Amino acid sequence: MPKTQDHTHTQRISLDHDFEVLYEKACEAGIDTAFSRAKQTPVPCPFGSAGVCCRHCLEGPCRIGLNGKGPQEGICGANGDTIVARNLLTMMIEGAAGHAEHGRETALALLEASEGHSDYQIKGVEKLYQVAAGLGIETNGKAVEDIGKQVALKALEDFQKQAGAMNWLTLHAQQQSIDKWDELGITPVNIHLEISKAVTRTSMGCDADPINLLLGCLTMGLVDGFGGLHLSSDLQDILFGVPKLVKSNFRLGVIKKEMVNIAVHGHVPLLSEKIVEWSRKLSEEAKAAGAAGINVVGICCSGNEMLMRHGIPAASSFSSQELVIVTGMLEAMIVDVQCIMPGIQKVAECYHTEIITTLPYVKIAGSTHVNFHTDKADKAAQDIVRKAIANFPKRDHQKITSFTGTVEAYAGFSNEQIIEALSALNKEDPLKPLLDAITSGAIRGVAAIVGCTNVREFQDWGNVTVAKELLKNNVLVVATGCSAHSLAKHNLMNMQGLEYCGESLRGVLKAIGQAAGLESLPPTLHMGSCVDNSRPADLLTAVANRLGVEVKDLPAVGSCPETHSPKALVIGTYFLANGVDVHVGVNPQVSGSQFVTDVLCNGAKDDGLNLEKLFGGKLIYEKDPVKAAAILLRRIEEKRLALGLSS
Ligand code: CUV
Ligand code: SF4
Structure with a gap:
């Protein structure tokens, strides 16, 4: 079993207490996870953090001296x-x-x-x-x-x-x-x-x-x-099929002790769809192996995809993926592509869990590989589910930690679903109730909270705090990706969370929800995985078209409080190209150039060329989620004013 140098200082890692329990357990057992590895490299390299380290050729690597001290150009003259x-x-x-x-x-x-x-x-x-x-x-x-x-x-x-x-x-x-x-x-x-x-x-x-x-x-x-x-x-x-309203559950209680537990992890839903299908079809085989049935749980965006279309419960976002294995109840973790920590394999080796990779270009040494292709998808899914069933009797019961708590969450908010809900209020013109709420100021604006969780951040804290601050101030919040996991786990996707909403927002959510046959819409709307950031974008485009303005004019913002992924940065850039302000709570690694920082972050009134002048929105880097929300709220009000909407 791998040992790490220092497991003595277990600090808080997550707002989700279950993961703290598992983290302690992993530390005590000497099992490394990303959280313990991050503590072993407490300070990231200052040059890389500032973006000034260049490895683009073999004359280098070159690095620019920080704060004007030391070399200011690479060997080739690149500044x-x-x-x-x-x-x-x-x-x-x-x-x-x-x-x-x-x-x-x-x-x-x-x-x-x-x-x-x-x-x-x-x-x-x-x-x-x-x-x-x-x-x-x-x-x-x-x-x-x-x-x-x-x-x-x-x-x-x-x-x-x-x-x-x-x-x-x-x-x-x-x-x-x-x-x-x-x-x-x-x-x-x-x-x-x-x-x-x-x-x-x-x-x-x-x-x-x-x-x-x-x-x-x-x-x-x-x-x-x-x-x-x-x-x-x-x-x-x-x-x-287009996602429709579903109700499901989040947190580690979704892993069931009496079931064969299979986690789907990664991004492309092609394989996960088949795993869900065959888990249902092969449940008799699981029973023959002594289990009560087969339970599929989601991790990261595969989890979001399966939640949106099949109501599959979600076990973990990115940063705690390894800790799911530490429950001792996972028979298999099926991965495809992206955000899969190589570290899962070493953790799995301490338990009976089998990691199964499925794409020829994403393998992990030591893991099982079952090649997946669309013309043999049923066969691959059956093989995989049967491997999981075969692992069930291999559990070490001494090593099991089970949780009972789950949190209910609504999901499945495709634009089609949102329009359907709205049309219960206005059949001829479904967008109108939403437009009215925005123009009257009952909803001040729209925010998409997107992106990941990050091992160096206190898990869920940034995502949840930005959301609560915005809700309190009557901003309609939609979410995707691992941020959606954070919000769901902390009651922001069920009716309990309505208490965090400002009064006028709560009124709108209730009116729409009740017309659609619910008690209310949940405080934040789960719109799907990272690629489903297309959905909030389409929603904004529809609203802008109806108001006869451009997306850049809308009181709309994006926020990415805890990201770790270049994918989130490029999603943010897509929104920036549309003139939407984007907040990032994690260092975007550009501070080594004042020029680049100014172009990205300066306002339209500042000197020189910048994004806001060109497109209408800018990058906001702010680590403190409360301060970040305040900036976003100010930006929303500025755009309302420019549009001539009520203050
Ligand atoms: Ni694509 S990109 S950690 S799984 S959201 Fe989750 Fe979402 Fe970021 Fe990765
Ligand atoms: Fe090569 Fe120029 Fe980069 Fe140095 S700065 S590594 S010389 S490309």
């Missing part, structure tokens, strides 16, 4: 501004590539399903018609499969066309935004072309103009927003 902007772009590329790959896999899955050589069928027929119409595909008299194929080919075209703008950008963006992006020369042509061009421009001896590099970041934001988020959400809705 701090260039190095910081280039490093930021490198992070953007990484984030966008992950989401784009998610989109590409989903597009291929739709193509294969349409051509009939796959284990999947099209379930979201209505969404298919809607997306096809948006893309200008003729649907009259055509079979569903035929339309599905045309849509899939249009999606794949976004990875290969050589001129014009991406289909998915034209499908979803406001024309005024497209005009602005065209004028600045940042409109993406195709996803792979832009990623490859961006990798090239960050390499040694290429782009050395920090402004140009920052514009390259915005292109990556658009690639991510349209080619990653929108494309993935749309095609997943077509394949698996």
Whole structure:
């Protein structure tokens, strides 16, 4: 069993007490987790933290001296501004590539399903018609499969066309935004072309103009927003159906002692869908092995996807993923891609848990690998579920820690679901009740709390605090990703949390909820996984279109209090390109360049060129969640004033 040097100081790690119990247990057993590893590297490297470390060629690595002391240029002459902007772009590329790959896999899955050589069928027929119409595909008299194929080919075209703008950008963006992006020369042509061009421009001896590099970041934001988020959400809705209101549970009590517990972890729902399906079909086999049945629980965004469409309960967000294994009750953790800590394997080796990787390009040494492909998905899922069942008798009962507490949460708030709820108030014009609430000031504005949990942060604290501050001030809060886990675990997605809402917001939530047959809408709306940040974006676009303004004019903000992922940075950049203010509570690693910091964070009234002048919104870096919320509230009020909405 692995031993670490210092487990004596167990400090608080999470607002979720269950994970603190497990953390103590892991420390006492000498099991390393990300939390203990983070304590062994208490201070991150100051050069990397400031973004001034360059490793783009073999003459280096070079680093710029901090605070003007020491060398101010790399060997090639690249200065701090260039190095910081280039490093930021490198992070953007990484984030966008992950989401784009998610989109590409989903597009291929739709193509294969349409051509009939796959284990999947099209379930979201209505969404298919809607997306096809948006893309200008003729649907009259055509079979569903035929339309599905045309849509899939249009999606794949976004990875290969050589001129014009991406289909998915034209499908979803406001024309005024497209005009602005065209004028600045940042409109993406195709996803792979832009990623490859961006990798090239960050390499040694290429782009050395920090402004140009920052514009390259915005292109990556658009690639991510349209080619990653929108494309993935749309095609997943077509394949698996549009999410509808569901009620489920969060926290570690969702892991059941008498059941075969399988965790799905990662991002692309293709495999998880099948795991859920086969867990239900193979429950008799689990009973034969002595269990009461099979229980699938979610981690990270796979968890969000399965929650949104199947009401699967969620066990953990990113930062505590290893600790789920420490319950001693997990028979298998199935992973696909992204945000999977390699550390899970070592922890699993201390228990009977089997880590199962499923993609040929994401393996972990020591783990089981079951190759997954859409034409053999049923077979792979059955193999995996049976492996989990076979592990059930191998549990060490001395090592089990079970929890009873769960927290109820509503989820499934696709825009389609929100519109459906609103239409109970106004059938002819469903958006009107929402618009009225915003214009009258009953709702001051809309905030999307998104992104991750981060091992270096006190888990859930930032996400929950920003949310509560905004709710108190009558801001409508929607959430995605691991932030949604934080909010759900702390009662912000069930009716108990209504007490945190300001009076006028609570009135609106109740009116809409009751018309739709609930006691109220929950205080915050779960809109899905990270790629589902397309949904709040579409909601804002719909509201802006109806008000006859641009998204940038709306009293809307994004907040990312506890992120760890470059994916969250690039999602934020997509919102910035649309003129929405974005708060990040974790160091974005640009402080080594005053110039880059000014461009990202300065206001429209400041000297020099900056994001707010170009697009209408800026990056807000603030670690303190209470202060951050205050800034966001101020920004919301400024935009209300500019729009002439009631104060
Ligand atoms: Ni994609 S990116 S930790 S799982 S939200 Fe969760 Fe969400 Fe961040 Fe990763
Ligand atoms: Fe140094 Fe320039 Fe090479 Fe970067 S690209 S490592 S700054 S020489």
